[in-house]
């Protein structure tokens with residue numbers, strides 16, 4: 001019987017990095033994943049994710065983002081993997097939005113380089129964007145995009161190189177009381193460890209229904225990939241930055257690696273089960289997106305070519321959830 005210092009359950013971005021960091025500290029770690037690192041049902045499994053620094057007054061997120069980007073870059077440099085695309089991020093708030101003022105204050109305090117653009121500056125830099133209702137913007141020239149699925153797979157590969165045991169297995173919902181000493185997998189194995197980290201994203205509510213079903217909100221989130229006319233270059237970086245239209249609750253990124261321009265709607269969709277969720281976006285939503293694109297990107301002549309619904313997980317209090325199980329004792 002092999003025991004580990006830590007068993008990490010879930011190889012999305014959080015589980016993968018947890019396993020890697022523990023391995024760097026010399027711990028014996030097993031990483032258990034039901035579908036595979038960065039699989040397409042997971043939140044981390046898409047082509048791209050924005051990494052930016054401005055989060056209003058919440059300095060903790062800015063500082064976490066700074067540390068996170070530094071660590072991603074260090075990992076990618078070591079393993080020679082091009083998974084960070086530096087390209088300006090532009091936050092486009094509504095006029096005089098307090099959040100935008102606070103973002104600037106926080107960025108200044110944390111030493112993040114940024115530029116402030118008024119409407120003239122925005123029009124000069126990004127003539128392809130329809131700016132109605134937008135009078136200023138914050139440009140972070142050093143932020144950009146992580147190539148998500150590839151980056152998660154690379155993190156797991158690095159963790160394995162440092163000695164982490166990776167197992168493709170579904171961990172069953174623990175039924176014990178008191179101290180957790182082992183978990184069972186769907187292939188009949190029992191894994192013993194001193195500590196267990198459940199980094200299961202949208203699945204947490206299914207694993208721990210008694211404490212999390214009402215607190216973890218797994219919602220469908222729609223995003224669209226837009227094809228551009230081959231002669232139109234303003235949809236690619238550096239002409240188009242990664243963007244966030246705060247008031248529209250939409251954000252996206254330019255055509256990276258010829259995958260098309262991506263736009264996601266931040267609005268919460270219906271509650272979904274991450275194992276069975278349909279990824280098909282309705283024709284009504286696609287039509288709304290066509291109208292939206294015509295308003296915000298009138299010059300690009302784009303049309304949605306691919307559209308998908310993904311699962312987004314929000315903790316009820318709209319914060320990250322990092323906690324100990326309230327009923328289990330800590331051993332060791």
Ligand SMILES: Cc1cc2nc3c(=O)[nH]c(=O)nc-3n(C[C@H](O)[C@H](O)[C@H](O)COP(=O)(O)OP(=O)(O)OC[C@H]3O[C@@H](n4cnc5c(N)ncnc54)[C@H](O)[C@@H]3O)c2cc1C
Pocket residue numbers: 009010011012013014015032033034035036037038039041042043044045048049050051169170171172199200201202203204207221222223264310311312313
């Ligand atoms: C459309 C969309 C766009 C987003 N855009 C951005 C963005 O631009 N920037 C940004 O910072 N964030 C963005 N996010 C949020 C970000 O993607 C998530 O916060 C992050 O990926 C969550 O990672 P995770 O590891 O918690 O979850 P996941 O990636 O979902 O990983 C959880 C893993 O646990 C595994 N698992 C679950 N249960 C078990 C079990 N019982 N046994 C074994 N394995 C199990 C699952 O298979 C899965 O692989 C976006 C999210 C979505 C959906």
